[in-house]
């Protein structure tokens with residue numbers, strides 16, 4: 192174990208990433224049955240056993256499938272007995288990864304297993320997500336997730352930042368990229384369809400589905416032992432907007448920009464960006480906040496428009512960016528995760544491979 | 548592979564939430580058909596008002612009354628209203644900046660169609676006929692095209708209203724509907740129970756038999772897949788005496804609730820013990836399930852009359 196020398200001073204890398212095939216339904220699996228294969232996949236990739244892992248952290252929400260304490264049952268898939276050092280966040284797994292990164296920074300662990308999962312199929316995710324809103328002024332109106340994203344999209348159109356054809360272009364580019372992603376739920380030629388909530392059409396919205404993902408983090412030399420080309424987390428930070436939608440400028444994302452600054456994203460160019468933009472219009476906001484030029488490959492996986500397992504889609508952005516570093520397709524990648532309505536909370540990480 | 552089971556599941560609960568002084572004044576105001584905002588140190592008027600400044604976290608208490616007319620800052624046409632939303636026929640979601648306010652309020656706009664809605668249009672509050680002190684006291688907004696945008700002078704407000712007592716809390720009802728599937732392992736367990744058989748699953752690694760099975764061995768972290776019928780008889784490993792009658796449960800107290808290790812199982816399940824006075828139940832007692840007609844699981848367990856099990860035979864399962 193290393194001496195604690197302050198936050199961000201220890202080199203920590205993503206050394207393995209796995210995800211399920213994302214599908215509209217997964218009735219034949221309980222959550223742990225869905226999750227277990229990806230846990231085994233990342234452990235096998237590193238040769239680690241549960242007992243070798245220093246810290247385990249997960250992200251999920253019981254409201255999605257309506258299953259109380261599902262995260263404790265998911266732990267069965269880890270092999271959590273005898274007791275392991277473990278934590279859980281009721282957030283996307285990207286924030287579980289953040290907690291694990293902090294744990295590794297303290298020197299209390301050298302390796303961490305991070306996973307998250309979401310089964311949206313048993314319920315109505317548009318309605319479920321209303322329950323995360325301000326319970327006094329907003330939740331009693333039941334504004335669903337598409338409605339709130341549509342208000343943001345119209346604000347962008349009014350500001351001249353985008354228009355419906357441009358949004359359709361983002362949808363088409365994402366689904367086309369997803370042809371190369373065997374885990375994607377939606378790829379290829381997908382019609383833009385009718386308005387779900389105008390100005391957003393079916394094609395502007397993410398598919399609803401079930402899935403899980405896992406990554407392994409390791410510090411220092413341990414990372415080099417476990418992975419040929421570790422994806423070093425050079426910076427990671429997360430920030431939040433005021434919770435009142437009417438207080439925010441919905442066409443901008445100051446929290447993303449600040450998180451990116453703190454993560455060092457603007458200190459040098461990135462070649463790849465995996466953005467967690469469940470709606471086409473949100474990519475417009477993120478590109479602006481992150482100052483991404485046309486030379487950056489955005490969402491080569493297809494992004495959340497190709498597969499959006501809620502609570503895992505943000506962690507998958509970090510995993511996809513890391514996987515590109517692992518296989519030498521990227522040297523410096525940006526990964527972004529979001530949570531809440533209209534890009535309420537944002538996490539940005541910068542991943543780098545060793546020079547080749 | 549057995550067919551996977553599914554069943555409707557409704558999760559429904561009323562959240563009772565107390566209000567801070569600013570929220571209380573705002574919601575009481577809605578009941579009295581007035582809209583209050585709160586002024587920040589830099590002179591901005593926030594509507595709906597909050598207790599703390601979103602930028603500085605400073606406590607906010609300086610209430611003002613704003614107009615019930617305003618301007619749409621963004622909108623989204625909802626062709627297919629969902630349960631709980633403010634209007635039952637197609638409407639526009641809107642953010643409205645009320646005259647005198649610097650921020651916008653989310654609500655619904657009653658309009659004939661998307662062509663009748665645009666950013667910048669003038670709207671006014673339509674009050675609900677019955678008001679209780681909730682955001683839904685605003686039924687919705689409606690077009691107010693004759694109303695020119697005005698520089699509205701806000702007026703200071705004490706936050707107090709004559710008449711009924713101030714609103715100090717809300718009850719927020721929440722209902723979510725699911726179609727629940729328990730997955731492979733638990734579907735098989737439930738199917739076997741319908742034939743009055745208890746079937747667990749064995750871990751391929753440590754050989755433990757889990758009842759009910761959850762699909763994974765929590766010690767080894769691997770899938771359990773080998774079906775093993777256990778019981779029907781078992782041993783009480785530990786128990787408690789219940790003295791408080793449960794709501795909606797027609798069982799006389801006191802009664803005994805026990806952990807029961809079915810023969811062949813490596814995990815105890817729990818059930819009620821009957822057919823024996825409560826104060827004679829003991830660890831090691833041998834029991835068997837009692838089924839009622841149409842019951843989907845044992846109603847309770849009763850003594851078999853066998854000699855008690857030796858402690859060593861079940862001590863690992865306590």
Ligand SMILES: [Zn+2]
Pocket residue numbers: 750751752753754755764765766767768
């Ligand atoms: Zn085992």
